[in-house]
Amino acid sequence: MLDVSELQTVEHDVVVIGAGGAGLRAAIESSARGMNTAVISKSLLGKAHTVMAEGGMAAALGNVDARDSWKVHFRDTMRGGKFLNVWRMAELHAKHAPARVRELEDWGAVFDRTKEGLISQRNFGGHRHPRLAHVGDRTGLELIRTLQDHGIHQGITFHMECTALRLLKDGDRIAGVLAYFRETGRFLLLRCKAVILATGGAGKAWRVTSNSWEYTGDGYALAYEAGAELMDIEFTQFHPTGMVWPLSVRGILVTEGVRGDGGILLNKDGKRFMFEYIPEKFAAETANTVEEASRWLDGDKNARRPPELLTRDVVARSIRAEVKAGRGSPHGGAFLDIASRRPADFIKRRLPGMYHQFKELAEVDITKEPMEVGPTLHYFMGGVRVDADTQQTRVNGLFACGECAAGMHGANRLGGNSLSDLIVFGRLAGLGASNYVTALSSQVRADDEQIRAAVRSATDILNRQSGENPYALHEDLQEIMEDCVGIVRVEDELKDGVNRIQALKERVKNVKANGSSQYNPGWHEAISMGSLMVSAEAVARAALMRQESRGAHTRLDYEGERDEWLQYNIVIKKGADGQMQVDKEQRKEPPAYLKEIANAKIEDLEAGKVGQNAPAD
Amino acid sequence: MALRKFRVWRGDGQGGEFKEYDIEVDPGMVVLDVIHRIQAKQANDLAVRWNCKAGKCGSCSMEINGKPRLSCMTRMNAYGPDETITVQPLKTFPVIKDLVTDVSFNYRQNKRIRPFKPGPKGADGNHRMFQEDVDRTQEFRKCIECFLCQDVCHVLRDRDGKDQDRFVGPRFMIRAASLEMHPLDTDDRIPEIRKEYGSGLCNITRCCTEVCPEHIGITDNGIIPLKERVVDRYFDPITMLGRTIFGIKKRKKTLAEGGE
Numbered sequence: 001m002l003d004v005s006e007l008q009t010v011e012h013d014v015v016v017i018g019a020g021g022a023g024l025r026a027a028i029e030s031s032a033r034g035m036n037t038a039v040i041s042k043s044l045l046g047k048a049h050t051v052m053a054e055g056g057m058a059a060a061l062g063n064v065d066a067r068d069s070w071k072v073h074f075r076d077t078m079r080g081g082k083f084l085n086v087w088r089m090a091e092l093h094a095k096h097a098p099a100r101v102r103e104l105e106d107w108g109a110v111f112d113r114t115k116e117g118l119i120s121q122r123n124f125g126g127h128r129h130p131r132l133a134h135v136g137d138r139t140g141l142e143l144i145r146t147l148q149d150h151g152i153h154q155g156i157t158f159h160m161e162c163t164a165l166r167l168l169k170d171g172d173r174i175a176g177v178l179a180y181f182r183e184t185g186r187f188l189l190l191r192c193k194a195v196i197l198a199t200g201g202a203g204k205a206w207r208v209t210s211n212s213w214e215y216t217g218d219g220y221a222l223a224y225e226a227g228a229e230l231m232d233i234e235f236t237q238f239h240p241t242g243m244v245w246p247l248s249v250r251g252i253l254v255t256e257g258v259r260g261d262g263g264i265l266l267n268k269d270g271k272r273f274m275f276e277y278i279p280e281k282f283a284a285e286t287a288n289t290v291e292e293a294s295r296w297l298d299g300d301k302n303a304r305r306p307p308e309l310l311t312r313d314v315v316a317r318s319i320r321a322e323v324k325a326g327r328g329s330p331h332g333g334a335f336l337d338i339a340s341r342r343p344a345d346f347i348k349r350r351l352p353g354m355y356h357q358f359k360e361l362a363e364v365d366i367t368k369e370p371m372e373v374g375p376t377l378h379y380f381m382g383g384v385r386v387d388a389d390t391q392q393t394r395v396n397g398l399f400a401c402g403e404c405a406a407g408m409h410g411a412n413r414l415g416g417n418s419l420s421d422l423i424v425f426g427r428l429a430g431l432g433a434s435n436y437v438t439a440l441s442s443q444v445r446a447d448d449e450q451i452r453a454a455v456r457s458a459t460d461i462l463n464r465q466s467g468e469n470p471y472a473l474h475e476d477l478q479e480i481m482e483d484c485v486g487i488v489r490v491e492d493e494l495k496d497g498v499n500r501i502q503a504l505k506e507r508v509k510n511v512k513a514n515g516s517s518q519y520n521p522g523w524h525e526a527i528s529m530g531s532l533m534v535s536a537e538a539v540a541r542a543a544l545m546r547q548e549s550r551g552a553h554t555r556l557d558y559e560g561e562r563d564e565w566l567q568y569n570i571v572i573k574k575g576a577d578g579q580m581q582v583d584k585e586q587r588k589e590p591p592a593y594l595k596e597i598a599n600a601k602i603e604d605l606e607a608g609k610v611g612q613n614a615p616a617d
Numbered sequence: 618m619a620l621r622k623f624r625v626w627r628g629d630g631q632g633g634e635f636k637e638y639d640i641e642v643d644p645g646m647v648v649l650d651v652i653h654r655i656q657a658k659q660a661n662d663l664a665v666r667w668n669c670k671a672g673k674c675g676s677c678s679m680e681i682n683g684k685p686r687l688s689c690m691t692r693m694n695a696y697g698p699d700e701t702i703t704v705q706p707l708k709t710f711p712v713i714k715d716l717v718t719d720v721s722f723n724y725r726q727n728k729r730i731r732p733f734k735p736g737p738k739g740a741d742g743n744h745r746m747f748q749e750d751v752d753r754t755q756e757f758r759k760c761i762e763c764f765l766c767q768d769v770c771h772v773l774r775d776r777d778g779k780d781q782d783r784f785v786g787p788r789f790m791i792r793a794a795s796l797e798m799h800p801l802d803t804d805d806r807i808p809e810i811r812k813e814y815g816s817g818l819c820n821i822t823r824c825c826t827e828v829c830p831e832h833i834g835i836t837d838n839g840i841i842p843l844k845e846r847v848v849d850r851y852f853d854p855i856t857m858l859g860r861t862i863f864g865i866k867k868r869k870k871t872l873a874e875g876g877e
Contacts, residue, residue, distance in 0.1 A: 044666070045724065046762055047674045105744050108733035108799065110751050110758055117745035135755065141673065142758060149792075152724075153732045160724075183713055212668040246645020252671050357671055360690050361647070471657040515662030518629065519714040522661030 002455055004448040009189040012038045012157070014433045015177050016196045017164045017219065020048035021140075021422030022402025022429070023198030024147035025100075029430025030196070031154045035437060038157040038190060040179055042214050045160055046148045049200055049212050050422065053140025054255035054353060055124055056132030057419030059097035063118040064130040065301075070094040071597050071611050072128050077417060078598040079281075080126040080311050081381070081410025082551040083566060084232065087590035087598075088388035089408040093417070093424050095617065100423040101133050107150040109142050111135055123260045125309040126414040128285075128602065137255050137353040143419055162188060163527065164218060166454035167195060167226040167398065168446035174226070174397030175446040178454040182524060185517025187455055193440055194433040196391075197223060197400040198426065201236075201380030202535035204528075206486075207478040209377040210242055210253040216528035217535030219404040223384045224534050228393035230572040231406040232382030233535075234542035237413055237552045238487045240315035242376025244333040249361045251376040254336065254354060256415040258371075259308040261350050262297045263338035265319065266370065267327040273334075274307035277318040282310055285602070297341075313412050313552045316375040320487055323374070333374030339367055375487055379418065381409040381552060382542070385571060390432030391425055397436055397444075401429035411551025459517075461526045467512025470526035476504055477529075477536060485540050488554045494544040501537050508533055534580075541582045542570040618643055619698065623651060625663065626705035629714045635703070636660075642693055648702065649677050649688040652716070664715035672830060675763030679716050680705045685765045687830050707768040722773075723764055726785040729813065730792055734804040746800045757795035757839060759831040764788060766825035766835055772818045784815035787825035791839040797846070808871045811847045816840070 014030045016023045019041035031037040041048065060073040074094035078085055101119065105111065111133050112120040121130040135142040152158070161182040168176035168191075176191040202217025203209040220230055241254040259265075267273050278286050286307050287293040293306035308315065319334045329335050338347055344367035348355050351366070358364040358371055384393055384400035386407065391399045402422045409417065461467075484497025508530065513523035548562035549555050568584040575581035593614045600610040621642045624635040638655045649667055656663045665688075667677040672690040679688050681704050682696070688704070696702060710718035738744055766787040767773055773786050785793075793810055796802050810816045819840050826835045833839070 043668055043676065044720070047668045047676050049668070051674045051761075052669050052671070102742070102744075105801075106735055108735075108796070108802075110746075110754050110799065112755075113746055113748040113751060117747045118743055135758070138673070138759065141761065145758065145760075149727070149732065152728050183717075212670065212674075214668065247643060248646045248650040249670070353673065360672065360692070362645075363692075469661065471661065513661065519664040519717055520662045521656060521664060525661075 002452050004189070004451050007187050007189045007451070009191060010038065010157070012036045012190060012192045013437045014038075014194045014196065015040065015190045015192040016198055017177065017222070018048070018198035018200065018402070018404070019043075019045055019158070020050040020198060020200060020402065021143050021147060021419060022404070022426040023048075023196070024144070024151050025423045025426025026196045026198055026401055026430040026433070027156050028147065028151050028154055029427045030434050031156050033431065033434035035434050038159060038192075040159045040162040040164060040177070040190070042163050042182070043161065045158055046144055048144060049214060050140045050144045050419070052210070052253060053143070053419050054137040054253065055257040055260065056122055056134030056139045056416050057097070057101060057143065057423070058124070058127060058131045058414065058416035059101040059133055059420055060094060060131060061098050061101065061119060061121060061133065063114055064121040067606050068129040068131060070098075071605055071614065072602070073097070073131065074594070075598050075600065075602075075605060076126055076128050077414060078410070080412055080414040080417075082412060082561060083410065083598070084550065084569070085410030086388050086407035087594045089425075090410075091594055092388060092428070093408055093421060096424045097420040100420065100427065104143065104146050104423070107146050109146040111142070122257065123309065124414070124416045125256055125259065125315070126311045127416065132416040134257070137257050137351050139419060143422070159188065163524065164222060165458055165527070166450070167222050168450050169226060169395075170444040170446055172396055173444050174395060175444040178451055180458065183519050185520065185523070189451060191446065193437045193444055194397040194399065196429045196433050197384060197398070197404050198402045198429070200403045201383070202532060203377045203380070205477055205532050205536040205539070206377040206481045208242065208251040208482070210239060210251055211377070216531045218528070218531045219384060219400060220538065221531035221534040223393060223395070223398065223400065224538070224572070224574055226395050226398060227574065228395045228398055229385040230383065230538050231385040231569050232410070233380065233406070233538045233572060234546050234570060235381035235411050235552045236377060236539060237312055237379040237381060238316045238375040239378035240312055240319055240375055241336055241373035242378075243362065244329070244372050244374040245331040245362060252357070252361070253376065253378065254371060254373050255351070256312075258336060258338050258351060258354060261338065262341040263308065263336050264306070264341065265308055265315070266335040266337055267322045268329055268335075269327060273322055273327070274310070274315065274318060277314060277321070278307050278310065279314060286310065311412055312415065313554070316487060317554060319374055329372045331372055333372045335370040336373045337370035339369055379403060379413055381411065381413050382406045389428065390435070391429035392432050392436065399429045399433050401425040411553060458527060461511055461513050462517060462523060464510070464512050467510040468507050470511050470513060470522055470529055473504065473508055473511060473529055474525060474532070477501075477532060480504065481536055485536070485543055488556050489543050490556045491544065494540055497540045498537070498544065501533065501540055505533050505537070537580055538572050541580060542572060545570050545582055545584065621651070621693070622701040623655060624701055624703040625652070625655065625715070627663070627715050628712065630712055633712070635705075646693045647689055648681055648691040648693065648704065651693065651702070652688065652704065664713070664717045666717050673761060675761035678707055678763045678765050678768065680707060685768045685828050687763055687765070690830060707764070709768045709770070709774050720764055722781065723762070723767060723786070723788065726782070726789045727792065729782070729785065730789060730796070731804055731806050731809065733796055733799065733802055735801040736803045744801055750800045753838065754795045754799050756833055757791045757798075759833055760788065760791060761831060762788065763830060765828040765830065769824040769828050771820070771822060771824070772815070784818040787819070787835045787840065790814065790816065790819070790843060791833060791835050794839040794843050797843065807846055807850050810843050811851060812871050816844050816847050819844070
């Protein structure tokens, strides 16, 4: 029997799992509050998927349009989220984002500037005003590098290329994490008082995704197994513009900044089709002629926004509808044209990453020709259910933030609200965990049996005589999700998806990795299948239960938003019988001032007629 | 689809050898795609680092037909249809396994660079900087830390395990430059740049600049201006005279020597 005392063991107050924007920001806060803090990350430091974020981070600084305020940002966020957002989270986010962005500047970030020397802000889908602080189209790199270069001087311990296998508990409290080093295959026992999950989403359950290999829903599975709840997990965002050709880059993101800077969507007949798909709810604020859209681009503040900048779900479904109707581009997408709209040097300066990405991966010069784009699984709005102010789950000492957590974005996320989410809620999670640890009255200690069980389930994969190829299992899961839990959903397919996932789960139990435990991608892949299966099953089951179309969740058999369903979140937890339990839960009524702001006419809000009584924090 | 021949270095710190794989390649594939296909179909335990697959994270650096490159940005059609593709790990860093090397040297160097130290904000709570003043720093901040420049740097390549830390390498020279040229920064890193980061060791062969996938002017825009600042500070006769007469205005000691 394994002697636990022989495992490499470290002790910390707080362990953060994940080193993207949210994890790093959480660790910086926790460390600043005097906590002995460690970060474990599956990749090397600075490589997390935050690096891929392009467009910018939304914060109502008002540097470009002084009419902007947290209230307008909050209103935009609620509307984008189809009012399913946790009201308090959307409020905290809008209020805190400007301070968090300015703080990055104190830590060395160098954003693009306005003529006055302030942080420049760009337009983006669903945002009323130019609001996204940015650095060309590499804002995510700027964010992660700033946090990394600041964080390494804050006394935080970093364990790189280290994967969490299981959360350890002492009764109902968190007591540690069992992890392993990918490089050596050796286990690492982290004994701690609080854990912050910052593991991102689970995009790798789909084949066409903008996500990298890391996005296997580890945080969802760790939380679920530890007794926490998942919420709103049916809301998976398909970004409207992923690359579609060549096949090997299918799904890689094309920033919304292309459309923010004037790019338009065309079908194969050269028709600018988005004018046909303007939802009633947005009609009052969207240009309905090419002429008005052009005036907006030229900076006319009285012109309404072009329909290409409608929310991501609307644009993604519109592209899909055009393709279905036989009007798609040669490789099954739409044309995204900025070449005919902006001079070549403007495009190269504003969108250098996109210029190189297409030039080098697709041999397309975007200053001369249109891009081909189509929807790609991009983001999980749902995730681990947390308290809005502390980011704590229902498990004592377990926190979650960033994409991994639910609530902030409701049924759909606005572009640019993700990077600001990371720094706002990363900080709150770090704060929440520190306060929890400070108030903890007694020591916690995980018993040996949990640790041994976690080690066993990982090593069994290497030790069994024969079994399933992990790569083949992963491909099968991706096929199920593409077939049954895609951008549009119907009951029969979702039921079929749930059944097929059940059957696949049995096969995953028998997964086998060849070779040793030293840097063995086959073994890593096999281990991540466990997390992917929990995530995929949760999405399929929640999608089956929600009988309406709202935001990123589209049911062909239940079209349109249903008022009744706005009353509920779908909450998932592990039942006493070990089966996944899916429940409808009544949402809480928001404070009157938030309701008033979210539903206000924009003119009234900007004139200060609404929301004067809102508290400052 | 076409059948292509790949030679992939397999082994670990103890040694290894090239193994050959015949593998189907589709149009539009990059080298990393092919490696993934080998991994999925023929060698599940083939170790390779990668993340974004779009040239933005700098994880998948390796040597392809002798040239250090990002494998996610190296298209198969850049090679002749019958050409064998040889892939091996970066030569400057110790091998962990197969195509994965131990790049911890770089993380250690980064920690040696004195962090950003901004001046006070304006009365309205904002820092003010103008675009033309941040262009240079932004150029350096494009770095994706692929460490290809570190891999080809002669100083780092030839160190033979001795004096590991006498030169931080091109990546961290431009990191230092990005701070020194940051309009808000108030610190002075010139003493370290000379004595600890090893600016004098770079002999300006520009190999680093050549391999940079972000096309950063590492040598001309970063390292050479830093060398000039060192020369101005320590070797310019007028400055030296000024220092003697008017006293030392700038910090001379490095952190290691007990400077603040």
